[in-house]
Amino acid sequence: MAWKRFPIPEFDHRPLRGLTYVPPVPISKSDEDALVAAASSGDQSGVGAYAVEPNAELLKKLSFNGDHRQMIMCILPQKDCRLLGRSMAWYNQRAYVLDGNSADAEVVHEWRTPRTHNTRLGPDDGVPVTRQVIYLLSGRILEDEDRGNRIMIDADWSPGDGRDGYRILAGCDKGDDNFHDSCLMVSWPA
Numbered sequence: 001m002a003w004k005r006f007p008i009p010e011f012d013h014r015p016l017r018g019l020t021y022v023p024p025v026p027i028s029k030s031d032e033d034a035l036v037a038a039a040s041s042g043d044q045s046g047v048g049a050y051a052v053e054p055n056a057e058l059l060k061k062l063s064f065n066g067d068h069r070q071m072i073m074c075i076l077p078q079k080d081c082r083l084l085g086r087s088m089a090w091y092n093q094r095a096y097v098l099d100g101n102s103a104d105a106e107v108v109h110e111w112r113t114p115r116t117h118n119t120r121l122g123p124d125d126g127v128p129v130t131r132q133v134i135y136l137l138s139g140r141i142l143e144d145e146d147r148g149n150r151i152m153i154d155a156d157w158s159p160g161d162g163r164d165g166y167r168i169l170a171g172c173d174k175g176d177d178n179f180h181d182s183c184l185m186v187s188w189p190a
Helices: 029-040 056-062
Strands: 048-052 071-075 081-086 093-098 107-112 127-129 133-141 146-148 150-154 163-171 182-189
Touching: 029 048, 029 071, 029 133, 048 150, 048 163, 093 182, 133 163, 133 182
Parallel strands: none
Antiparallel strands: 048 071, 071 133, 081 127, 081 182, 093 107, 093 133, 133 146, 150 163, 163 182
8 A cells, every 4th residue: 555645734735836926015114113003002904914124133033044035014903813824845844923023023933844745834723813913934944044935915815714814825935836835824703
């Protein structure tokens, strides 16, 4: 009998193949600060995902390198939010969830795939997110550094089951336009 791999947890990565890569354009630092201030005061009008310019000292501290050092700021509603990660990649992946975009930002979660072609990126059921603002970095793991992935924001994604949300898709820094190397999904009750 031939040996067969079973992806656990399940992750249908096939729809994320052959997508046209359009890099997100980072918003200005002043727009980033305004969105964070509004979210902190309870304003829910800015809920969404935004590309931001990552802090250079933070990237250095995390040994996060490469041509695609893209950071995504997630503004979340004041609801029961969850963050779920999945992966299907030739290279081991790492995802950072941070509390800010500064040199002294704290890592809230650091997830990595256990091995190549493993769908597990973080806990199987994800994690609750109680912060109104989080920042995400996604990269492939090299020996002593992480190399940033190419990132796309899928704002039209529907998680189903009476939930709203969006997802952050990542493809390796080299290769074709497959964006299933890292998939970070944020959702909340509709």
